[in-house]
Amino acid sequence: MxxxxxxxxxxxxxxxxxxxxxxxxxxxxxxxxxxxxxxxxxxxxxxxxxxxxxxxxxxxxxxxxxxxxxxxxxxxxxxxxxxxxxxxxxxxxxxxxxxxxxxxxxxxxxxxxxxxxxxxxxxxxxxxxxxxxxxxxxxxxxxxxxxxxxxxxxxxxxxxxxxxxxxxxxxxxxxxxxxxxxxxxxxxxxxxxxxxxxxxxxxxxxxxxxxxxxxxxxxxxxxxxxxxxxxxxxxxxxxxxxxxxxxxxxxxxxxxxxxxxxxxxxxxxxxxxxxxxxxxxxxxxxxxxxxxxxxxxxxxxxxxxxxxxxxxxxxxxxxxxxxxxxxxxxxxxxxxxxxxxxxxxxxxxxxxxxxxxxxxxxxxxxxxxxxxxxxxxxxxxxxxxxxxxxxxxxxxxxxxxxxxxxxxxxxxxxxxxxxxxxxxxxxxxxxVQREDGRFEYKSRSDDLIISSGYNIPGPEVEAVIEEHDSVSEVAVVGSPDEQRGEIVKAFVVRAEDETDEDELIGEIQNHVKNTLAPYKYPRSVEFCESLPRTDTGKIRRTELREQEHA
Known part of the structure; x- marks a missing residue:
């Protein structure tokens, strides 16, 4: 002051x-x-x-x-x-x-x-x-x-x-x-x-x-x-x-x-x-x-x-x-x-x-x-x-x-x-503005996840998940959910370790809850061999979102 x-x-x-x-x-x-x-x-x-x-x-x-x-x-x-x-x-x-x-x-x-x-x-x-x-x-x-x-x-x-x-x-x-x-x-x-x-x-x-x-x-x-x-x-x-x-x-x-x-x-x-x-x-x-x-x-x-x-x-x-x-x-x-x-x-x-x-x-x-x-x-x-x-x-x-x-x-x-x-x-x-003048919502234009009214930036959650020793790569997107509109979903490429998948999911979720506001934690975690990327190496989150909405 x-x-x-x-x-x-x-x-x-x-x-x-x-x-x-x-x-x-x-x-x-x-x-x-x-x-x-x-x-x-x-x-x-x-x-x-x-x-x-x-x-x-x-x-x-x-x-x-x-x-x-x-x-x-x-x-x-x-x-x-x-x-x-x-x-x-x-x-x-x-x-x-x-x-x-x-x-x-x-x-x-x-x-x-x-x-x-x-x-x-x-x-x-x-x-x-x-x-x-x-x-x-x-x-x-x-x-x-x-x-x-x-x-x-x-x-x-x-x-x-x-x-x-x-x-x-x-x-x-x-x-x-x-x-x-x-x-x-x-x-x-x-x-x-x-x-x-x-x-x-x-x-x-x-x-x-x-x-x-x-x-x-x-x-x-x-x-x-x-x-x-x-x-x-x-x-x-x-x-x-x-x-x-x-x-x-x-x-x-x-x-x-x-x-x-x-x-x-x-x-x-x-x-x-x-x-x-x-x-x-x-x-x-x-x-x-x-x-x-x-x-x-x-x-x-x-x-x-x-x-x-x-x-x-x-x-x-x-x-x-x-x-x-x-x-x-x-x-x-x-x-x-x-x-x-x-x-x-x-x-x-x-x-x-x-x-x-x-x-x-x-x-x-x-x-x-x-x-x-x-x-x-x-x-x-x-x-x-x-x-x-x-x-x-x-x-x-x-x-x-x-x-x-x-x-x-x-x-x-x-x-x-x-x-x-x-x-x-x-x-x-x-x-879209309809012919009668009303405006009809279609989607967000960015990666913001809207879950139960909370705005959750996916990259922020990714940065925290990546801190876990058992995580090699991660991408976070919104996945459709009937009650919440969307939930946070994490696609995780595991590092080489022997941790049980269910145990690792719990550790990832608790780590996010203890680091960020609890509503930002991934309610769903899916393990995958690799993440889709562009020619320049950027993660194709759009592809993951489309996969979830399909």
Whole structure:
């Protein structure tokens, strides 16, 4: 962390895309014409208190109800505590929690004092945290004590972290700052920092096929724009709505559904820590969830594990379901609608674009075989992957998007050039635009494996598997799976040894689980004599993928 705020601003600018590298942004909706000076937390929390909604419930968690006034006070206290520790405007601060109220409070407190919230996936290991935190040059980490171990393991190699704040909920011993003590001792009054609409407010790290995480950066107006476009026009929320679901808050999808959208409209959010299908149904009944967000795997699990769910639970409050993270099949759509009586809105979004930019509207004619239309405020087109020329409707090609958000990376000019073309963002998805204007998803254009909504870069898993002494060569691809969409599959060429195959599979899987986030481990391992390669010696992963899909 740098003491001089002007120096901090200069350093930050070095990490942002230049005007020529950044995508064009357009603001065609009147709701997205924000004043130059605006703070997202003033809009999401303080405004509701000023306008008389302070007693409305903002967060349901277990048997607790947190009103907007109570949320404001908690945010103010933590924000003041962070300032007292030396956190300055522009500083990046990691928030590492499961889906708990402290996660929302932490992100809002960071943003209210002009900092940049960096939510961290709870399954990340120390090695992954080291890269992300050092790359972001984070000044502090706020962490749930149940997730402290990997932070402590990474701490000796963290270059810029000066403070670790621990929310003690499980009695874990530590010698860091206490979240509760800091909040209790802090001033409950705090004015939002005088941020500009283009100041950074949120960083979300995503991995591409290189396995090297990339920090997607988002401004105060970017966050608000997702609510004032997709949520306002496709969902039409009111103060009476209760958003709920199981997407993790560090996912852009989860951050929008469970933070931005409910708070933008004075509605409520139901948080469930480590939600199983039964936990979600419990929350629907207990908290009156009206808009349920999940991924297709989650909806399938509800149907499979609770075939009598609508009879066992009071789900009468539900009015709409949201699905993203992987393609929603017409079968899942029809089965869930038949059982629960609600539509599921499929959507395509990315961490870089912050939320969904193609979807149907809740009150429109939904065709479950297509993703939908461009969300109000966005423009989409299909281009030739090789020439960049616009393609006619009905032709399969690369999706290009333009709107109030765009794809921008922190300190990654190499990747920035790959994801923009003539001012348009290129998410890397293959689509077809039908004659009726709907966009139909076809596939990813790269090697990213999407399993149960998690984005898993194959080469990252390969690098870990190759560390095993019994592995000579390995290639990792996605293999179709009915429940998860895809699973990670490893094709392994063995080194000369006598290890039993079943034993070796277990060792490989455990090694990946202990090195990377557990969801990245190969659920299937196939041994082979050799891997298909090009004339230049590169592994032909496309051939392996085609083999699996066949």
């Amino acid at each position: 740098i003491d001089d705020p002007y120096m901090q601003e200069a350093v930050t600018e070095e990490y942002l895309p230049s005007d020529s590298e950044a995508p064009d942004t357009i603001h065609t909706l009147p709701e997205q014409h924000y004043p130059k000076r605006i703070n997202v937390v003033d809009e999401l929390v303080d405004r509701h208190v000023r306008e008389g909604r302070g007693d409305n419930v903002a967060i349901y968690f277990e048997d607790r109800e947190i009103t907007y006034s109570e949320l404001q006070e908690q945010v103010n206290r933590l924000g003041n505590a962070l300032k007292d520790l030396g956190v300055e405007p522009g500083d990046r601060v990691v928030a590492r929690f499961p889906n708990r109220p402290e996660a929302i409070v932490s992100c809002l407190a960071i943003q209210k004092i002009g900092g940049v919230a960096l939510p961290s996936m709870k399954l990340l290991r120390a090695k992954e945290l080291e890269y992300i935190i050092n790359n972001a040059e984070a000044a502090a980490v706020i962490v749930y004590d149940g997730l402290l171990e990997e932070v402590d393991n990474a701490l000796p190699n963290l270059d810029t972290v000066e403070n670790v704040i621990v929310a003690g909920r499980n009695g874990v011993d530590h010698d860091h700052h206490s979240y509760d003590d800091l909040v209790d001792a802090a001033d409950p009054e705090l004015e939002a920092h005088d941020t500009e609409r283009d100041d950074l407010a949120l960083m979300l790290y995503t991995s591409g096929t290189t396995g090297r995480p990339k920090g997607a950066i988002h401004t105060h107006q970017n966050i608000l724009a997702t609510a004032d476009g997709y949520a306002r026009y496709c969902l039409e929320p009111t103060e009476d709505d209760v958003f709920g679901g199981n997407p993790p808050l560090p996912f852009a999808y989860g951050y929008g559904d469970l933070v931005t959208f409910p708070l933008r409209f004075g509605a409520s959010v139901s948080l469930v820590e480590d939600a199983s299908p039964g936990d979600l149904l419990d929350a629907v009944e207990a908290h009156g969830i009206t808009i349920l967000a999940s991924i297709p795997t989650g909806f399938n699990q509800i149907l499979e594990q609770y075939p009598d769910g609508p009879e066992e639970y009071d789900v009468s409050s539900l009015r709409l379901g949201l699905s993203a993270g992987e393609p929603l099949t017409p079968t899942t759509y029809e089965n869930f609608k038949s059982a629960y009586g609600i539509d599921l809105l499929d959507g395509i979004g990315t961490t870089e674009m912050l939320h969904i930019f193609i979807s149907h509207r809740h009150d429109g004619e939904i065709d479950p075989s297509a993703t939908g239309f461009p969300v109000p405020g966005y423009e989409c087109k299909i281009i030739d992957p090789d020439t960049g020329e616009d393609l006619e409707r009905g032709e399969s090609g690369l999706l290009a998007v333009r709107g109030p958000t765009g794809m921008e990376y922190w300190n990654r000019p190499d990747k920035q050039e790959e994801v923009t073309q003539d001012g348009w963002s290129i998410p890397g998805d293959i689509f």
